[in-house]
């Protein structure tokens with residue numbers, strides 16, 4: 001099976017009341033950990049690559065790793081550009097074999113966001129590629145851009161119909177209280193996603209796939225290890241998984257997860273090296289790190305996204 005777009009995946013997810021996991025990939029072990037879990041659970045998958053990942057690993061290496069995953073798993077996999085910052089970055093990914101791109105002009109004024117998004121949509125659609133756009137701004141860090149909680153803003157539902165009809169985008173990322181990175185909410189606070197905003201958006205865009213960024217939420221089984229070895233602030237709170245599950249049962253068809261993978265991988269490597277200070281073969285510490293990613297992704301697929309056996 002070749003790489004697919006997200007069109008059919010999202011239609012099935014919307015109607016089936018589940019979401020597809022969009023996991024960020026940066027190297028072979030991450031691709032393998034994610035795709036091994038998806039294969040065992042027969043889950044459709046979005047592998048996403050940021051501008052930073054392309055700078056780190058090189059476009060061609062990443063494409064070839066994803067092609068290898070398709071051969072190994074036989075799953076429907078979409079290859080997506082995460083947070084494309086310009087028409088040029090999107091074009092380069094479209095020309096280079098991606099089946100989906102995000103143009104993130106959410107920090108620009110409304111009309112400018114529409115203009116740049118529409119330009120990407122025109123180029124992408126002529127080549128059979130789908131486009132995710134964003135309205136509203138999440139707090140947190142992505143690439144080098146840091147948005148403080150005060151500067152973040154929820155999506156305004158009254159803008160979504162005009163935005164989608166004028167841009168022609170295929171899915172829309174909205175801001176309802178999630179945020180990027182490992183430090184989402186202060187310890188002791190109780191995060192609450194704005195389901196009223198999600199409901200209002202989906203009423204105005206019936207059948208249209210909604211995307212949630214910044215959806216990492218360290219699962220219970222990893223808390224102890226990550227607090228001890230992972231580098232995250234002890235007691236840091238992610239998005240509660242029951243709220244993500246609820247979002248997946250509604251119009252949210254794509255849920256983005258990156259920080260959880262980083263924490264699981266790094267905590268596992270730190271733990272291994274702390275317990276075995278004499279070891280230096282990278283395969284010895286990357287093997288448990290890959291297994292930790294697989295376990296984490298399996299948990300997300302079954303307990304958060306609900307997309308197991310939907311491939």
Ligand code: G3H
Nearest residue numbers: 050052053142143180258
């Ligand atoms: O939302 C951003 C993703 O976590 C990608 O992060 O730009 O550091 O690769 P990155």
Ligand code: 13P
Nearest residue numbers: 181213214215216258259
């Ligand atoms: P997290 O930082 O919560 O994993 O979000 C990742 C993301 O939104 C990638 O686009």
Ligand code: ZN
Nearest residue numbers: 142213214256
């Ligand atoms: Zn994001």
